[in-house]
Amino acid sequence: MGHWLHRNIIEPGKLPLLLALASFVLTFVITRVIVRLIRAGKGPFGNVKAGGLHIHHVVPGVVLTVIGGFGAVASSRHGGFGAALFAVVFGMGAGLVLDEFALILHLDDVYWSEEGRKSVEVVLVTAALVGLVLGGFLPFGVNDMTQEELQDRGGVILSVAVNFLFALLALSKGKARMAIFGVIVPFVALIGAVRLARPVSPWARRFYRGRPRARARSVLRAYHHDRRWLGPRRKLQDWIGGKPDPVRPLPGRR
Numbered sequence: 001m002g003h004w005l006h007r008n009i010i011e012p013g014k015l016p017l018l019l020a021l022a023s024f025v026l027t028f029v030i031t032r033v034i035v036r037l038i039r040a041g042k043g044p045f046g047n048v049k050a051g052g053l054h055i056h057h058v059v060p061g062v063v064l065t066v067i068g069g070f071g072a073v074a075s076s077r078h079g080g081f082g083a084a085l086f087a088v089v090f091g092m093g094a095g096l097v098l099d100e101f102a103l104i105l106h107l108d109d110v111y112w113s114e115e116g117r118k119s120v121e122v123v124l125v126t127a128a129l130v131g132l133v134l135g136g137f138l139p140f141g142v143n144d145m146t147q148e149e150l151q152d153r154g155g156v157i158l159s160v161a162v163n164f165l166f167a168l169l170a171l172s173k174g175k176a177r178m179a180i181f182g183v184i185v186p187f188v189a190l191i192g193a194v195r196l197a198r199p200v201s202p203w204a205r206r207f208y209r210g211r212p213r214a215r216a217r218s219v220l221r222a223y224h225h226d227r228r229w230l231g232p233r234r235k236l237q238d239w240i241g242g243k244p245d246p247v248r249p250l251p252g253r254r
Contacts, residue, residue, distance in 0.1 A: 014134060016072065016079075016087035021130045023088040027095030028123050031057060036242045039112070058103060061096025064089050098123050112245045117234070120241035125180060132184045169193035174201030198222050 037043040048055040068090025075082035102110050102118040110116045163186040170192025171179035182189020197203040199218045208215040238244075 016083045017130065018134060019084055020068075020087040020091035020094075021127065021134065023091030024095045024130070025127055027092045028099050031096060031099050032241055035111070039242065054109075056100055056103060056109075057096045058100040061093045061100070064093025065097055066093070068093055094126075095123070098126060112242070114244050116244060117237050117241070120237045124240075125177065129180070129184055132181075137184045163189065166190045166193045169203075172197075172201060173203045174198030196221055 034043075034045050038045050038047060048057075068086045068088075071086030072083060072090055075086055097104075099119055100111065101122045102113075102116045105118060106115055111119070163182070166186060166189035167179045167182040170182055170189045173192060173195070174197055175192040175195070178188050178192030182192060196214070196218050197208070199208075199215065199222055204215065204218055208218060
């Protein structure tokens, strides 16, 4: 059964990536369950401390990522069990590290704050991107090219450059998610590149400064978009990662 699965469903060379993705998602889920139990004061789990210092799980995550990454490079020629094992180790480490992505970004323990939502979003985006690669998508639309087109280096370079430009334009318009996914699925980046920029994006600051109508349309569209999708996105993040702590008012303010 395993041989049939590897031969007919998993493309050659993608088994380590599949194992890395599976261990990445599983590690993230298990970690979130444990930290939510610790937060609720349930179960036998507790924070890891050494000499009064709280050891965040990003620390063992970095260690596992380094071991898995270098091990995968060392075993890339031979493949087999070693490559699979290091892929699992790398996935576990990446899951622990990205679960505290917000802590790394802010250099502060923002795990249960509004800023901590970034960790959940980064994990979801990472899992989705790896899933697309496993599904046969390659960066900048190279997967859509025929063997004859791939033989033409100039054509390949031009295709990569155009798709990279679309992703860059989408990013400059404040559409980071579309730019990221557009690297794998160029059509997504094309949509982000041609649509109206968000009001606080570099594109809007540069090209909408003297165009009040375009700036007003940008603000209105961003408002309606956020009003429609912000609530569902927050509910999904809360369901996956736990609801952040309520914001406490500053002393002297009501």
